[in-house]
Amino acid sequence: MANIIISPSRYVQGSGELGNIAKHIGGLGNNFFLLGSSSGLKRVEDTIKKSFEGSDAKLHFEAFNRECSKNEIARLRELVKKEGCDCIVGIGGGKTLDTAKAVAYYEKLPVAIVPTIASTDAPCSALSVIYTDDGVFEEYLFLPQNPNIVLVDTAIVAKAPVRLLVSGMGDALATYFEGKAAADAGADNCAGGKCTMAALALAKLCYETLISDGLKAKIAMENNVCTKAVENIIEANTLLSGIGFESAGLAGAHAIHNGFTAIPETHAMYHGEKVAFGTLVQLILQNACMDELAEVLNFCESVGLPTTLADLGIKEVNKEQIMEVAKLACAEGDTLHNMPFPVDPDKVYAAILAADSMGKAFKEMA
Structure with missing residues (x-):
């Protein structure tokens, strides 16, 4: 291949x-x-x-x-x-x-x-x-x-509502984590081939740019100015994430987003906002280290991306509804199966609730 x-x-x-x-x-x-x-x-x-x-x-x-x-x-x-x-x-x-x-x-x-x-x-x-x-x-x-x-x-x-740029950061946030997972699994990318070193490097640069410039860009746009940080985040959201997700590969975060589209309460949320929470769920599935989880949670909180189900508009957790999200995320042909280990609805269900609890705990500590 x-x-x-x-x-x-x-x-x-x-x-x-x-x-x-x-x-x-x-x-x-x-x-x-x-x-x-x-x-x-x-x-x-x-x-x-x-x-x-x-x-x-x-x-x-x-x-x-x-x-x-x-x-x-x-x-x-x-x-x-x-x-x-x-x-x-x-x-x-x-x-x-x-x-x-x-x-x-x-x-x-x-x-x-x-x-x-x-x-x-x-x-x-x-x-x-x-x-x-x-x-x-x-x-x-x-x-x-x-x-x-x-x-x-x-x-x-730069004149668009700040929330839209932040949503783009949420979409871009998944790029490196999904690409790395898909590459580790040897999964095909969206081009029908395997991940190149260049694609994964761009995906990593995308993540690093978000961490270094995301909050600065949000603050600049809140003040109706276009700074270098805003320019960098526009490129990260658009070009780096675009090439990164497509040529490195998709995995858990976007599949979990797809599952959440079945819950009407989330329809008011933007794509990237749901993907950001999906990234947290993917990291829980992977049993990511606390330093990595803390960096992602801190970034999400700093720019205003969802870290809990309540942030997604789900004020009352219905376990049957969350299981339906998990089942849809695991649908045959969706990208959750690009993870480097077997995934089933029970594991996704558990990871969603654990990510929600992790987000709540992080908010309480902030």
Whole structure:
């Protein structure tokens, strides 16, 4: 089995770069299908139109219907065909970007990704997470290639709500721990190969960047400024985590996140917030040393990531509900089976409750 590392063809990050979008993506097509939320498109539409002034390119802006579901993908495919578009541009957060990638894949078109928040590692990946119309995880759609370009305007990302950046840190927090577990197990990565040294090194750099710059970045954004720490965290959340999870591999944290999507109380939580708690559960499953657990718990508490079930919105613990989470996390084909030891619902159930108790104890000591 070959070692494989994959990444977007080009990654561009800088303040004001959305104003250069025509230069960056102009070679991908001439009739662009630009997908984003209604409010998001209003914020960027004028900048994009100005960038394309003087060209003969056509721009079709379309509002996203909130869920990366099979029905939404089918709706958008029909519109792409109707408009005769030859390039898909996803603008916004994780579900919007995953939908854009899926539409481009099915229509065999290039795709440009323009994240306006740094809340997940979705922008760089050759993967779309498919949900039901009601927001329950359904399946992973693995794509044959990564986006043609990822364009990150840090001036826009830095203006997003702080909670979104913190959620991105939660998603990125899992990258090294999952990648190391999958590599130790000899599991395949998302590219269908084995982990390279480069992928694991990027995953480790992602974690180290979170620990060194995460709290500094949060404080800077709370004061509406974009510092070097903010720039570093945007890169960690987007590029380092994106390449790291995809080319090193996924394991427990994301599977546990998928299980929690079945609990309605968690639907108000962002992806990365649930992944952060899933990381704690994975570390409990691995019987991680207390120094490692304390570092992760301290980081989560410092930036405001969940460390207990109550933090996820689960105020009253229903043991049957938690067992259902555990069973879903252990579903055949999910990434929990990339752990370097056998895992079953009973072990996951125990680890969830132990992680919850550990989080409570840490809060009391703080």
